[in-house]
Amino acid sequence: MAWLHTWSGLVVGWLLLAIFMTGTASYYRSEITAWMHPEIRPSAPISEAASLKQAMDWLEQCAPDAASWLIDLPTTRLPVTQVMWQGAGERRYNSEWLDPASAQTLTPRKTFGGDFFYGFHFQLSLPSQIGRWIVGVASMAMLIAIVSGVIIHRRIFKDFFTFRPGKGQRSWLDAHNTLSVLALPFHAVITYTGLITLMFMYIPWGVDLVYGPDRAAFFRDIRDFSAPQVPALGRAVLASPETLIQQARQHWGQEHIARVSITAPGAVNARVELFRDTLDHVSSQPQRLVLDGVGGEWVGTNPSTGPVKAFYGVMYGLHLAHFADPLLRVLLFLSGLGGCAMIATGLQLWVVKRRGNSRRGVYRHIEGLNIAAMLGLPTAMAAFLWANRLLPGDMPARDIREIQAFFCTWLLTLLHAQMRLTQHAWREQAMLCALTCGGLPVLDILTGPNPINGLNLVCGLLGMSFAVVAWRLYQPAQQCIPQTRAPGSRPPRSERHS
Amino acid sequence: MVRHGRPQLSVRYRLGVFSRILAAVIGGYAVTALFTACLAIGLPLVVLQPRAETVLAATLPAFLILCLAAIWVFAARSARRAWLGLLAAMLLLGGVYGWLSAVSLPGDA
Amino acid sequence: MSLLTWSALLYAALTALCLSLNRHYRDVFNNRPIWPSQRALRWLGFTGIAGSLLFCIASAPDGRSWVMWFCTFAVLSCTISMGLAYFPRFISLAGKTAVTVFLTAVTIEFSF
Incomplete structure (x- = not known):
C-alpha cells in the first residue's frame, strides 16, 4: 500500500502540482480577468x-x-x-x-485573462480530448493516492498537529502528513468532484446505453x-x-x-x-x-429536478465554488495552497529520502524537476501577468504572446534548474519567484487604473512569502541543507512505517 | 546500482508489480464499465425516473468503484489473486449485464 | 452564532485537543500539572469541535456553512501546527484568548 501511495503520487506529481496551482488561481478567475483588462x-x-x-x-x-x-x-x-x-x-x-x-x-486589449489558468487547469492547453484525458488520469491517480495515504496513515490523530522543522527528512514527512490530514476533507472532495465534472468523457457507457447516439439530448437535459x-x-x-x-x-x-x-x-x-x-x-x-x-x-x-440530478449539481458546484463569498473564497484559496504544498512536500520528501549525500546523478535531475514545478510555475504565472502589462495593447495576437511568455518562462526555469547545482537553483528561483510575484503590485501601480485590489494584495503576500523562503535558503549551509542518515543505517522506529 | 541496506529487487517482484498495475488499470476500468452498464440498464427496470437521472445514478459511483478496485488489487496478497478477483467480478457483472439486456424490452430506453 | 463566535470556539477546542496529546503537552508545559487535566482537555476539545460545527450549521443551515466550517478547521489547525513548531510558548495563551473571545461573544449575542 505504501508502494501504491508513493508511485501513484509520484508518477503524476508534477502534473498534479500544475493542475492544483492553476486550479487554486482559478478561484480568482474573475479578478485575474479584471486585472488583465486595465x-x-x-x-x-x-x-x-x-x-x-x-x-x-x-x-x-x-x-x-x-x-x-x-x-x-x-x-x-x-x-x-x-x-x-x-x-x-x-x-x-x-x-x-x-x-x-x-x-x-x-x-x-486582447487577452485570455483568468480563463487561461482555468482552461489549463482541466485541459493543459492541449487539444480537448488529449488534455482532459491526461488530467483525468492524473486526478484518478490523486484519488488513489489520497485513499492509499489514509490507509497507510491510519492513526491520523497521533501526529495530527506534529510539525518539527529543521530536521531534514523528518520535517518533510511531518509537513506532508500535516498538510494532507488537516485539509483531508478539502483534498478528497476537490479530487472527487473534479473527476465528476468531466465524468461523461471518462465513463461514457451510462450515456451511451440510455441515450444511444443522441448525446446532445442528454446534455440538454442535465444542463437545462x-x-x-x-x-x-x-x-x-x-x-x-x-x-x-x-x-x-x-x-x-x-x-x-x-x-x-x-x-x-x-x-x-x-x-x-x-x-x-x-x-x-x-x-x-x-x-x-x-x-x-x-x-x-x-x-x-x-424542469423537474430529481434527487440524483440535485446531488450532481451539488457535487459540480462544490468543485467550482461559485457560491463562495469573499471570506470563504480566501479560505478555499488557502486550502488550495495547502493542497499544492501537500503535493510539493510529497515530491521533495521522495527525493530527499533517496538521494543520500550525492549531489549528482538522477536524483539531482529529479530535484531539478521539483524546483521547476514548485517555483518555476508560479514564476511563469506571474510572467503571464507581467506580459499582459508590458506588451503593447494593440499588438496583434497579443493573447497568444502572453501564453507564449508563460510557457517560455516555465521552460527557462526548467533549464535553469537542470543546469545549476540544486542548492543554487533553489535559492535563485525562490528569489526570482519573489521578485516576479511581489513586483506585480508595483507594476499595477505604474500601469493600472486602480491598484487597490485583492489580486495585488495576494500577489504581494505571496511575493513576501517567497522572499522569506529565499532569505532562509541563503542562510549559512548548516541550518538549511537537509540532514540525511548515513547510508545503511536504519531509521528510528517511529519513522519506519512511512 | 546496489543500495546498501535494501534488498535487490528481483525480476519476479518487478513483474508482479507490473502485473498489478495492469490489473488495476485495465481490469479496474473494465469492472467499472460493466458496473456502470449494469446500473444503466438495470435501474430503469426497478424505478421509473427520467432518463437523465438514470445516467447520473449509473455514472456517479463509477470513480469509487475504480478506486476500490485499484486499492483491492494492491492490497491482495499476490498479483494472481488480484487478477482472479477482478476476473471473477468481471464475469459476475458481465453475466448480470447479459441477463438485464435480455430482460429489458428491446428499444426500451 | 456569528462567524467569530464559532471559529473562536473551534480554535480553543483544537488547542485543547492538541495540548491533550502527550507529545505537545510535554513541549508546551514541560510535564507540569495544569488545570484542566489532559483528559479533561481531550473531552473539552471534542465537545468544542462538535459544538462549533452545530453552531455553524444552526446559524445558517445551508451547504455553504459546511464548506466554511471544514475550510476554517483546516486553516485554524494549520495555524496551531505552525504555532507549535515556531512559537510554542504562545499556544496556551492563544487558546485562553480564544476561550475568552468565545465566552464574551456568546454573552453579547445572547443578551440581545
Whole structure:
C-alpha cells in the first residue's frame, strides 16, 4: 500500500502540482480577468436595472437581426456588461464589453485573462480530448493516492498537529502528513468532484446505453438548455427591461439576475430567460425564469429536478465554488495552497529520502524537476501577468504572446534548474519567484487604473512569502541543507512505517 | 546500482508489480464499465425516473468503484489473486449485464 | 452564532485537543500539572469541535456553512501546527484568548 501511495503520487506529481496551482488561481478567475483588462474602470455603483437597459438598448441598435442575444450582467468581481449575439444560422457568438457606468463599448486589449489558468487547469492547453484525458488520469491517480495515504496513515490523530522543522527528512514527512490530514476533507472532495465534472468523457457507457447516439439530448437535459427556437416571421416589440426586472424582483428579490438570454428578439415568438446568480446555494444548477418575450409574462418553471440530478449539481458546484463569498473564497484559496504544498512536500520528501549525500546523478535531475514545478510555475504565472502589462495593447495576437511568455518562462526555469547545482537553483528561483510575484503590485501601480485590489494584495503576500523562503535558503549551509542518515543505517522506529 | 541496506529487487517482484498495475488499470476500468452498464440498464427496470437521472445514478459511483478496485488489487496478497478477483467480478457483472439486456424490452430506453 | 463566535470556539477546542496529546503537552508545559487535566482537555476539545460545527450549521443551515466550517478547521489547525513548531510558548495563551473571545461573544449575542 505504501508502494501504491508513493508511485501513484509520484508518477503524476508534477502534473498534479500544475493542475492544483492553476486550479487554486482559478478561484480568482474573475479578478485575474479584471486585472488583465486595465481598460475596465468602474466609476459608479452598478445597478442591475440600468445595466440591463443599457445592454438591451445597445443590442437593439447594433444587432437587431440576431437570432439570439445573451447578456451577462456586471458583478462586483468583474464589473463589465458582456453582450453577445448570434447571427441567424451561426453557431458562434460575437461579443462586446460595455462599461456599465457609461454604456460605451470598451475596447479592451486582447487577452485570455483568468480563463487561461482555468482552461489549463482541466485541459493543459492541449487539444480537448488529449488534455482532459491526461488530467483525468492524473486526478484518478490523486484519488488513489489520497485513499492509499489514509490507509497507510491510519492513526491520523497521533501526529495530527506534529510539525518539527529543521530536521531534514523528518520535517518533510511531518509537513506532508500535516498538510494532507488537516485539509483531508478539502483534498478528497476537490479530487472527487473534479473527476465528476468531466465524468461523461471518462465513463461514457451510462450515456451511451440510455441515450444511444443522441448525446446532445442528454446534455440538454442535465444542463437545462432550452431547445433552440427559430424566429417566427411576424415582428413584435420586445418586452421592456423594466418588465423583465419586475418579474425577477417578484420571484427572486432584488439584484439577483446573472444572465439574460433572449431568443428570437423582435419576433412574435421571442422568449426571455433570466438566470439567477448562484451565490447562495451550493448546487451549480441555476434557477431560470422563462418569460414570454413580447408581453413579459411568466411562462415556464424549471424542469423537474430529481434527487440524483440535485446531488450532481451539488457535487459540480462544490468543485467550482461559485457560491463562495469573499471570506470563504480566501479560505478555499488557502486550502488550495495547502493542497499544492501537500503535493510539493510529497515530491521533495521522495527525493530527499533517496538521494543520500550525492549531489549528482538522477536524483539531482529529479530535484531539478521539483524546483521547476514548485517555483518555476508560479514564476511563469506571474510572467503571464507581467506580459499582459508590458506588451503593447494593440499588438496583434497579443493573447497568444502572453501564453507564449508563460510557457517560455516555465521552460527557462526548467533549464535553469537542470543546469545549476540544486542548492543554487533553489535559492535563485525562490528569489526570482519573489521578485516576479511581489513586483506585480508595483507594476499595477505604474500601469493600472486602480491598484487597490485583492489580486495585488495576494500577489504581494505571496511575493513576501517567497522572499522569506529565499532569505532562509541563503542562510549559512548548516541550518538549511537537509540532514540525511548515513547510508545503511536504519531509521528510528517511529519513522519506519512511512 | 546496489543500495546498501535494501534488498535487490528481483525480476519476479518487478513483474508482479507490473502485473498489478495492469490489473488495476485495465481490469479496474473494465469492472467499472460493466458496473456502470449494469446500473444503466438495470435501474430503469426497478424505478421509473427520467432518463437523465438514470445516467447520473449509473455514472456517479463509477470513480469509487475504480478506486476500490485499484486499492483491492494492491492490497491482495499476490498479483494472481488480484487478477482472479477482478476476473471473477468481471464475469459476475458481465453475466448480470447479459441477463438485464435480455430482460429489458428491446428499444426500451 | 456569528462567524467569530464559532471559529473562536473551534480554535480553543483544537488547542485543547492538541495540548491533550502527550507529545505537545510535554513541549508546551514541560510535564507540569495544569488545570484542566489532559483528559479533561481531550473531552473539552471534542465537545468544542462538535459544538462549533452545530453552531455553524444552526446559524445558517445551508451547504455553504459546511464548506466554511471544514475550510476554517483546516486553516485554524494549520495555524496551531505552525504555532507549535515556531512559537510554542504562545499556544496556551492563544487558546485562553480564544476561550475568552468565545465566552464574551456568546454573552453579547445572547443578551440581545
